[in-house]
Amino acid sequence: MSIELYDTNAWIGNWLFTPTAPQNLSSLRRRWKKHGIVGGMVSDLDALWMVEPSTINARLVEVCRPAKNVIPVPILNLLDPAWPEQLAPWLAMSEIKAVRLAPGYGGWKLNNRRAVDAAHAITQAGRKVVLSVRLLDERHEHPALKVKPVPVEMVRRWIEKVPDMLPLVQGLTRWELEELGKVCDRFLTDLSFAEWADTIGVVSKVVDPKRIVFGSLSPLHSMAAHANKVVASPASPARRRAVAATNAQKWLTS
Amino acid sequence: MSIIDIHTHPVFFNDGIKPAETRLMIKHARQQGIEHVVSLGDVLRYGRTPKSEHLRILNDETAGLIQRSRGFVVGFCYVNPLLGEKAVRAEVDRCVGEKGFRGIKLELSCNATNPAMAGVMHAAREHGVPVLQHSWNQLYKSSRSFHSDPEDTCALAKEWPDVRIIMAHLTGSGFRGVRAARGLDNLVVDTSGGGPENGLIEYAVEQLGERRVVYGSDYPIRDFPCCINRIKGADISARAKQRLLHDNAAELLGL
Numbered sequence: 134m135s136i137e138l139y140d141t142n143a144w145i146g147n148w149l150f151t152p153t154a155p156q157n158l159s160s161l162r163r164r165w166k167k168h169g170i171v172g173g174m175v176s177d178l179d180a181l182w183m184v185e186p187s188t189i190n191a192r193l194v195e196v197c198r199p200a201k202n203v204i205p206v207p208i209l210n211l212l213d214p215a216w217p218e219q220l221a222p223w224l225a226m227s228e229i230k231a232v233r234l235a236p237g238y239g240g241w242k243l244n245n246r247r248a249v250d251a252a253h254a255i256t257q258a259g260r261k262v263v264l265s266v267r268l269l270d271e272r273h274e275h276p277a278l279k280v281k282p283v284p285v286e287m288v289r290r291w292i293e294k295v296p297d298m299l300p301l302v303q304g305l306t307r308w309e310l311e312e313l314g315k316v317c318d319r320f321l322t323d324l325s326f327a328e329w330a331d332t333i334g335v336v337s338k339v340v341d342p343k344r345i346v347f348g349s350l351s352p353l354h355s356m357a358a359h360a361n362k363v364v365a366s367p368a369s370p371a372r373r374r375a376v377a378a379t380n381a382q383k384w385l386t387s
Numbered sequence: 388m389s390i391i392d393i394h395t396h397p398v399f400f401n402d403g404i405k406p407a408e409t410r411l412m413i414k415h416a417r418q419q420g421i422e423h424v425v426s427l428g429d430v431l432r433y434g435r436t437p438k439s440e441h442l443r444i445l446n447d448e449t450a451g452l453i454q455r456s457r458g459f460v461v462g463f464c465y466v467n468p469l470l471g472e473k474a475v476r477a478e479v480d481r482c483v484g485e486k487g488f489r490g491i492k493l494e495l496s497c498n499a500t501n502p503a504m505a506g507v508m509h510a511a512r513e514h515g516v517p518v519l520q521h522s523w524n525q526l527y528k529s530s531r532s533f534h535s536d537p538e539d540t541c542a543l544a545k546e547w548p549d550v551r552i553i554m555a556h557l558t559g560s561g562f563r564g565v566r567a568a569r570g571l572d573n574l575v576v577d578t579s580g581g582g583p584e585n586g587l588i589e590y591a592v593e594q595l596g597e598r599r600v601v602y603g604s605d606y607p608i609r610d611f612p613c614c615i616n617r618i619k620g621a622d623i624s625a626r627a628k629q630r631l632l633h634d635n636a637a638e639l640l641g642l
Contacts, residue, residue: 152562153586168620270581273524273561326582330415330607351585356611357620358583365612367415 136364139378140165140173141263142303142355144324145193148178150275156352158196158203164351169361170380172202173349174231174263174385180208181238181268187219198228204385206231206263210239211247220251224258229383231261231301237280238268240243243287252295261385262295266289267304267326268353285312292319299384303348306316307335314339321384323348324362324376333368342372346381388629389422390615391636394519394555394579394603397460398429398448403607406455412606413459419611421631423642425603426452427492427519428465435533436468436497439474446478450486461640462488463519467496479510489640490553493517499535499543508547517551517639523559523580537564544574549637555603556580557587562609565591568599575635579603585612588621588631597627601635 143165147155154160158175165173177193180186190207205225210233223229223267232255236243243264255262267282274280288302305313307329308357310322321344322336326353329335336345347363349356363377388448397412398404414537416424426449433441442465464482466475482488491511497503499520509516520543535543537560544552552574554560558581560568565587568574576591578600591600603612618631636642 146508151584151586152590270558273559273581276526328582328608328610328613330412330610332613334608350582352587355583355585355617355620358617360611361616361620362610365419365616366610367418 135168136370136373136377138170138347138360138363138382140170141301141346141347142325142349142350143173143175144178144350144352145175145196146178146189148353151353157230158200161351162200162203164356165370168356169364170349170356170360172204174204174206176206176208176233181235182333183217184213184239186210190223194226194228203230204230206233208233208235208239209251210241211236211245211251212239212241212366216247216251217254221255224255224260230259231263233263233265234372235268236266236283238265243291248291249294252291252298252300254351256295256298262298262300264300264302265304266302270326275298276338285309289313289317292317299387301384307332310336312340317328317362320344321380325350325359328362331367332362333366333372337368337372342375343380345376346384347377357367388420388632390420390602390632391603391640391642392416392421392424392604392606393553393636393639394577395424395426395606396429396608397424397426397452397606398609400429400432404448407564409452409455413456416459416611419615421611423459423461423636423640424606425461425463425490425636425640427463429597430465430492437461437465437496439470441510441528442466442478444606446482446488449488450482453487461468461642462486462537463490463492464488465492465494466507467491468501468503468507469496471503472509475506476510479514482513483516488516490516495534497533498531499539508550511550512547517553519553519555519577522554522556524561524563535589539562541567541571541574544571548573552573553577553601556605557591557600558582558584560604562587562590563616565594569594571600572599575599575601575639577601577603578614578618578631579605579609585616588618592621592623592627592631597623597630598635600631601639602632
């Protein structure tokens with residue numbers, strides 16, 4: 134059975150801590166094609182750490198513009214006191230459907246008032262908010278890094294303060310999803326850090342399967358491995374198809 | 388391609404102990420092409436330093452799995468080196484000598500450089516079985532007093548060149564662990580544990596050679612399809628994939 138996938142967690146750019154070559158849009162799309170991925174949402178690793186990553190984000194939008202089924206997702210760094218100036222031009226662009234927040238890498242915390250204000254502004258403009266809780270397993274990150282994942286309780290409070298928002302929260306573990314799923318049903322999640330025997334079955338017990346989406350975390354993670362987590366799951370074909378692509382596509386157009 | 392998974396815990400904090408659960412695990416594994424899984428036991432049920440009576444319970448459960456699965460499950464004997472050479476020897480003789488287990492499992496009782504490891508190494512050498520040592524990055528962590536860093540596991544392999552060592556958890560051992568493992572022909576690294584981080588499989592094969600990397604999942608903490616495709620999708624030769632997914636483990640376990 135062939136299942137089409139839609140990648141909500143794809144990246145281009147350079148990651149200093151692995152020997153893999155920097156990923157550009159062409160190499161990303163070749164990998165997508167090889168693994169049955171029809172398109173996706175793309176951010177740029179180079180924008181993760183910068184206080185004012187507008188140049189990198191603008192480059193991302195430019196490279197994605199001619200590509201079919203590729204949505205650029207700029208990263209907003211709320212460490213920047215003038216963050217509304219970063220955000221305003223993106224919200225004026227029709228191809229920007231979502232904006233990513235990555236607090237651990239940008240050097241700010243999700244309990245900052247700016248996180249609520251930015252989420253409001255993005256949501257009111259009809260765009261989606263993507264939150265990267267973690268991109269790396271902190272147990273064995275490079276010793277020079279001290280990036281901690283966003284605590285679940287902080288995620289819950291943030292979601293609670295933005296009533297109209299339905300964010301995509303990426304990088305939660307199985308245990309963190311259990312914790313958040315008990316107290317909140319207003320978020321989508323990927324499975325990039327959630328894993329157990331029958332991952333989809335286990336996560337579906339705590340998160341409505343309509344709110345689970347596929348994300349490869351490529352090039353940090355193996356696209357082949359994450360794709361097979363969905364495609365070869367013991368879940369029903371209907372559920373696999375929904376997680377693989379339909380849930381994300383519905384969310385983006387809702 | 389037939390696959391051997393060298394690192395699983397079919398019983399995990401008591402889950403998976405019922406025969407129906409074993410059958411389901413085997414069904415899922417077989418659907419992915421797995422022909423054998425190595426059961427390392429429910430290693431944390433009784434804490435970090437289990438007593439002899441706890442080890443007997445856990446190892447007897449593994450023996451039950453081997454019997455129920457008609458050989459699909461291969462057993463490793465879980466021991467605590469701190470109990471002393473006599474106790475370790477008695478349990479290894481019972482499990483490997485009498486019940487057909489094919490290796491020894493070490494978890495978090497003590498660091499791999501602890502002198503108490505000698506008893507385990509003597510038993511492994513005499514029975515001719517490999518020792519699988521849990522390993523994870525412990526740089527700048529106080530837990531290293533009992534939790535083995537990959538460099539500690541490599542030091543163990545260096546000290547006992549005639550005992551085969553499986554350094555568990557490629558992801559947690561990382562690039563530094565692979566570098567430490569170079570030149571140690573009696574050590575292989577298993578691919579279990581952690582997310583499917585990119586580049587590590589390729590790096591390990593490049594640095595250690597395709598005969599010194601072996602597939603493991605850490606089931607049920609990890610998902611068979613994800614772990615297997617981490618290797619099938621890696622940028623290594625078809626021959627290397629065959630070695631990682633099957634041949635290296637078959638040779639190591641005598642299957």
